Amino acid sequence: MQAERLKVIEPLPLPLHERLFDDGEQLAQALAKQVAADLRGALARHGEACIALSGGNTPKRFFQALSTQTLDWARVTVLPIDERWLPPEHPRSNERLLREFLLQHNAAVARLLPLYRPTETPEAALMPVLTKIANEGLPLDVAVLGMGDDGHVASLFPDLGYDNPALREIGLQPRGRAPVMSIRTATMPEPRMTLTLSAIFTAPALHLHIEGEKKRAVLDGAQRDPRSTLPIRSVLSGAPVTPTLFWSP
Template sequence: MIFNEYPDRDMLAIEVASEIAGDLETHLLHHDGASLAVAGGTTPAPIFDDLCAADIAWDRVNVLATDERWVASDNERSNARMIRERLMTDRAKEARFIPFHVPAREPADVLAELEAQIAPQLPLSVLLLGMGEDMHTASLFPGAEGLTEALGRKAPILAVFHPSSQPEARLSLTARILDGALAKHLVIYGQAKKDALDRAMSLPPEQAPIQAVLSEATIHWAP
């Protein structure tokens, strides 16, 4: 694990965007295509603003979220909406997006077809994760029903969660899929999250899910 500290969040966004672009470009030198899995929420948006302009072969890149709330793609809580608006623009509009939400269907009913779309993208070429102060990542929340299975070595590609703290169901890539990415980046902001990451190092993944996906990851932190 590598820990990179930046003086501010603007500098972090520029550097992480550059590193992800470099990872994708290197991967595309040796493969026909690349897969990029990214977190939703507010943390990665400034990174996307820089990454979308990277001069790489975006038409050979498949983009997917690490997890998704079970809401329509135009809902303000949709990760797909944020990714399309902030990442898949400029040069990156040539990339292909793999959505998780299927209208008028229930999460459990679409797992097989979604996993069939994701399987050819594995192992993920590049992964961008965030983390909550509770040490969750993607939708792997401490104490969530089904978490132990999602952390297991034989976990499926996707898991469905119904967090008591959230208003809707969530689909998430499981820990083995996230941890298996060829290049992994975790972005965290603020002292509270830095302290949470420090705590996670001494806790089991069931209590600190982020701990399950940090092998050979690069951590990027700014105040």
């Protein structure tokens, strides 16, 4: 009599639409066209549109391509998904990044809704920023998230610890009440302000802009491993709409 053999059933990966490109320039152009279409749709539906965008080096080409798209930019509000607590003239400021690479050409007339305030700490500005974003920035129409090599999104970092009450109950809560939170982490030199997932998830168009094989491996691991506590896993598992991945090597 044969011994019974147990069949191991691998968990299904979380859903994710994928658009793959040969290089970053092709990706930037395609993402810009898609986001412009998303914004035109929002403008047609309710006369205005709001988009939240991630910072860093990866989106620069995308921002430049988006800035030349034809739409009624005067009725579009742009806000950073997160911000280092640095003045807007600082090279590491995401507000500066948006002003230099996106708010030019056709997009020069768009309205910028910054997260930074001239206070010593982000905690000191939290309530005014929270109120401003809740009243004038939400709901979003489009959100474009990046991802770090460590699986962080926005300024929601894995080294904060999934058991950190603020990260779990505010930052990663898909239907939380707080649209923004202040962040401090040992691996980053500056404190930050960030949108929470509950704010990001108000966008009916949710895109992930990721480049490079290393980041793709991190994303694939989080997508397939139900034990993963990386913030990108919380995006994939909690999003009310299936995100679309724009990826190139």
